[in-house]
Amino acid sequence: MVVLDETIILDNNLHSTPVGRAQGFYLYDKKDIFTAWFGFSFVFNSSKHKGSINFAGADPLMNKTRDISVIGGTGNFFMARGIATLMTDAFEGEVYFRLRTEINLYECW
Structure with a gap:
């Protein structure tokens, strides 16, 4: 099991302004084969967005793109539902990886 607490930025520049964790x-x-099960949140505290988006599901790491479920949220993302497409931008074995994420939220009310 690996616990993560990483900065979210909007591009690949490590000096970009963080928008969340x-x-x-x-x-x-x-x-x-490399597969993982994820349970994580994007926690935003910027001037544009406040709240969190929660994700859960299987991640077959060797696939170029893979989808994971958006299962909820808080604040600006209250009761969020949708799909997040994950793409591995960079990796170094089991030690380091960087994900690019495209999030599509759906209205449920």
Whole structure:
């Protein structure tokens, strides 16, 4: 199990202004190929957005793109539902990886 608490930025420049934090955990769940199960939140506290978006689901890491469920949210994202498409931007074995995320939220009311 790996616990994460990382900065969210809007591009690949490490000196970009942070817009929030990615907080949660993931479990490697297979021995023969890299797959993980994620449970995490994007916690925003910027002038544009306040609140969190919560995600959960399987992540087959070797696929170029993969979808994970948006299962809720708080603040500006109260009761959020949708899909987040994850793409691995960079990785160094099991030690470091950077994800690009495209989030599509749906109105549920």
